Amino acid sequence: MSLAVLSQRFACRRNRLALAMGFGLLIVVTGCADKKEDYVEKPVEELYNGAMDLMDKNEYQRAAKQFEEVERQHPYSAWATKAQLMSSYALYERNKYDEALIGLDRFIQLHPGNKDAAYAYYLKALCYYEQISDVGRDQKMTEQALKTLQEVVDRFPASPYARDARLKIDLSRDHMAGKEMSVGRYYLKNRQYLAALNRFKIVTEQFQTTSHVPEALHRMVEIYTTLGLENEAQRAAAVLGHNFPGSEWYQDSYAISVDGDHDPSKTLLQSSWTDSLDFWSDGKKKAPPPGDDPARTSGGWFNWAKFW
Incomplete structure (x- = not known):
């Protein structure tokens, strides 16, 4: 067999192998693309109530993402503002304090005059308060908790959150x-x-x-x-x-x-x-939802933010 024939056969085999590999890669890419969730725009009430239902089931991480979807799909809705705060509250319940703090800082920056601004400051303080460690460890979180709790008292002295903040300030100072x-x-x-x-x-x-x-x-x-x-x-x-x-x-x-x-x-x-x-012994009680009495724990639910 001549050298020219062998070269031709080798080239054909190489082309067939390249074609098979390309086809396989196309299948893989197509399969990955199929796994992505399609963007589906939904009414604001459906998204918001769905997130609230997830909260009822203690699925806080999923609830936080769905509250974020409310804001993403309906940024100019009045419920988008509430969803911002509820997303942070869901993350707080999930003990994702750093993520909750990012959302709360954003809410405070965008809505300083909102009627729930006092709660946003209060929840921010509790994100630090919940992380206070025993006296044998570093007390940076205690210092941050004291600072933010005092901010609640200074900015909103007549709010129900200020009463609870004063109690937690005393407990934090005792801890220090x-x-x-x-x-x-x-x-x-x-x-x-x-x-x-x-x-x-x-x-x-x-x-x-x-x-x-x-x-x-x-x-x-x-x-x-x-x-x-x-x-x-x-x-x-x-x-x-x-x-x-x-x-x-x-x-x-x-x-x-x-x-x-x-x-x-x-x-x-x-x-x-x-x-x-x-x-x-104070139990480091979890924060109540927005609009609820801060003297309560978070065991119950509330009518503050749900479509009816």
């Missing part, structure tokens, strides 16, 4: 004080008295209304006594006795002044587990 107490006890346990003293002073000076002040004053009495600073110890004990005469911490401080017993190791374990007791 608990963090300082935890660090202070660590230093005290390791006999780093000045470092511990600075932490307890922060509690008595910056968190005066929290539940940790009596113990902080007592720890200061312990440290001053250990360092031989009797006058400072007496002053701290006097403040403790004047403001918290029935406190167990005053009794311990009094025992130090009478018996000279000031071994901090005897009382360090006494409070090591109470730093965030009040905060966590």
Whole structure:
């Protein structure tokens, strides 16, 4: 067989292989295209109520996407604004806090005068509040929660959300004080008295209304006594006795002044587990839906935003 014939046969086979591969690729591409959902424009009420039905079923991720579809298909509808807020609320319920915050910031920027702006600020604050960690960890989320909760109180002082924000501000501040107490006890346990003293002073000076002040004053009495600073110890004990005469911490401080017993190791374990007791006992209740009473949990539903 001549070389020319062999070359011709090889070329034919190569062409057939290329044609088969091209045809196969066309099938794959066509199949992928078939999998894409076709864009179907629907009435605004159908989209919105469908999203609400998904909320009823706790399918929050799907609900959020459908609320977004309301805005995409009907951007000039009055329900598009409500859908923006409901999408963020659905993401909040799904614990997608970062995504919810993006939507809430956008809502606030686009609709600062909307009647539900107070709720948007409130939900934004709760996105941070829900992420507060125990006192042994970083407290950046607590700081953000305090900042945004205070913004609710400052901007909307007469709203029902402001009442709940004030409660959560107190709990968050108590939590921050608990963090300082935890660090202070660590230093005290390791006999780093000045470092511990600075932490307890922060509690008595910056968190005066929290539940940790009596113990902080007592720890200061312990440290001053250990360092031989009797006058400072007496002053701290006097403040403790004047403001918290029935406190167990005053009794311990009094025992130090009478018996000279000031071994901090005897009382360090006494409070090591109470730093965030009040905060966590609040249950970190989830936010209610827009327009609902913030004193309620999110177990029920509401008539604020559904077509009838």
